Amino acid sequence: MYRCQSCQKSVGPGVSSQLVTVATRLTEFPARPSTQRYAQGRRVKWNDDPGGTGLQIARELRVCAACAATRQRRRPVLVS
Numbered sequence: 001m002y003r004c005q006s007c008q009k010s011v012g013p014g015v016s017s018q019l020v021t022v023a024t025r026l027t028e029f030p031a032r033p034s035t036q037r038y039a040q041g042r043r044v045k046w047n048d049d050p051g052g053t054g055l056q057i058a059r060e061l062r063v064c065a066a067c068a069a070t071r072q073r074r075r076p077v078l079v080s
């Protein structure tokens with residue numbers, strides 16, 4: 001049971017909610033040495049994560065199925 005954060009209506013028990021991303025931001029991720037695990041034969045080795053830039057969720061709403069269908073057609077707003 002929850003209240004939809006888009007239409008503010010109360011949704012009954014047993015109905016699942018959905019998270020919809022409404023705003024994203026451009027973020028720089030730092031490089032991380034020895035974080036990605038892989039197997040070479042029976043040995044475990046670690047690769048470096050190079051880092052880089054990407055989108056990060058800035059704001060998301062917990063909405064009902066009807067609101068999720070209308071909101072997922074729109075692209076999230078890019079904030080800084």
Ligand SMILES: [Zn+2]
Binds near residue numbers: 006007008009064066
């Ligand atoms: Zn709703």
